[in-house]
Amino acid sequence: MKLVKVLGSITSTIKDSTLEGTKLLLVQAVDVDLKERDDFFVAVDTIGLGEGEIALIVTGSTAKRTDITKHKNVDAAIVAKVERIDLENSVIES
Amino acid sequence: MKLVKVLGSITSTIKDSTLEGTKLLLVQAVDVDLKERDDFFVAVDTIGLGEGEIALIVTGSTAKRTDITKHKNVDAAIVAKVERIDLENSVIES
Amino acid sequence: MKLVKVLGSITSTIKDSTLEGTKLLLVQAVDVDLKERDDFFVAVDTIGLGEGEIALIVTGSTAKRTDITKHKNVDAAIVAKVERIDLENSVIES
Amino acid sequence: MKLVKVLGSITSTIKDSTLEGTKLLLVQAVDVDLKERDDFFVAVDTIGLGEGEIALIVTGSTAKRTDITKHKNVDAAIVAKVERIDLENSVIES
Amino acid sequence: MKLVKVLGSITSTIKDSTLEGTKLLLVQAVDVDLKERDDFFVAVDTIGLGEGEIALIVTGSTAKRTDITKHKNVDAAIVAKVERIDLENSVIES
Incomplete structure (x- = not known):
């Protein structure tokens, strides 16, 4: 999985029919210390997140396995x- | 998914037989602010796009799942x- | 597989239901000489590791094949x- | 798919038995303007190409789906x- | 496939049970001229190689398809x- 931060949402009316009703979020990869990396993804939100929240994404065929994304x-x-990261000498809460 | 901009189209007469009749577009990855990244793909158009439009691509085995790409x-x-991106403090329309 | 070092652990209460009970570790890719690379993953621990240990991760659909990760x-x-790396002229023990 | 240029061919006598009889080409990724990128692949030739030609490769599980690569x-x-790329203001013929 | 050079071997006693009996080699990606790239993998040896030899690796789900790696x-x-690479104006023997 990749550690990411939610940046915003995507609006699309012309799309593959299986994407109807999905909430597409634009996310940015982040480092251990939550610093932004130069890497972006658009991912389906399966748990209800908002801008600025830290999350884990799965990519590839696994992304089609959740209850929300089945057959999409x-x-x-x-x-x-992600609520908390415990490192050897520090704790990061998000 | 990856955010991309359509650059143009590919012509190929010598090809795998399953590619007959597919429209192959050359696309370039873009950033959140639609600035071009140094990353290119050739993707099958399943929704009817033209040069300069912003789109989402799927890669890997998922790309074979649409009605247009089945068995290809x-x-x-x-x-x-992509018609619109809503960020925390701005809206990008494409 | 990729050679990684365990950095710490991730706490998440809001998540896909299949992730309940999994131990999610934050890992960092390392070089042959165990020097840290600028590449991070969150991976399910299937063998019981702690911070600082060197490990191998699998990514993609293979990650769902272990006894621990089945159906997740x-x-x-x-x-x-990883306990030891034998190179042509040196041995690295971790 | 990725846009590539054929650089040459690979000879291997000791190999997985399913690779017997495959023609393995060394290819290099290229940009929209056919400029070489610092990225190389070895790909099975399924259509009969020679050095210097521009082609599209598929990677991952899709590569096992052609008539030539089935069960390999x-x-x-x-x-x-690739015979021709049509961009907004130019045409590239290869 | 990726062109790689074998650097050495990995010893692991605590591991997924399907990895028992596999020979895990540390390999480094190489360029067309066999110059080392900054990219490393750990791959199962299915053909019997030693340090310094040039090889091809497959990654992803294909890696589980050989006689040696089935169910691993x-x-x-x-x-x-890889014994020989024929380029337009040169031959590289390894």
């Missing part, structure tokens, strides 16, 4: 909200 | 036209 | 602890 | 010769 | 020894 033609999905 | 030997497909 | 919506899993 | 343990295959 | 939770496997 997607290759990235948010599967967890 | 492709690994990238355009699945949505 | 994950795309990265730790599958081995 | 490969993860990259050339599926189309 | 791996995502990279060496499938060919």
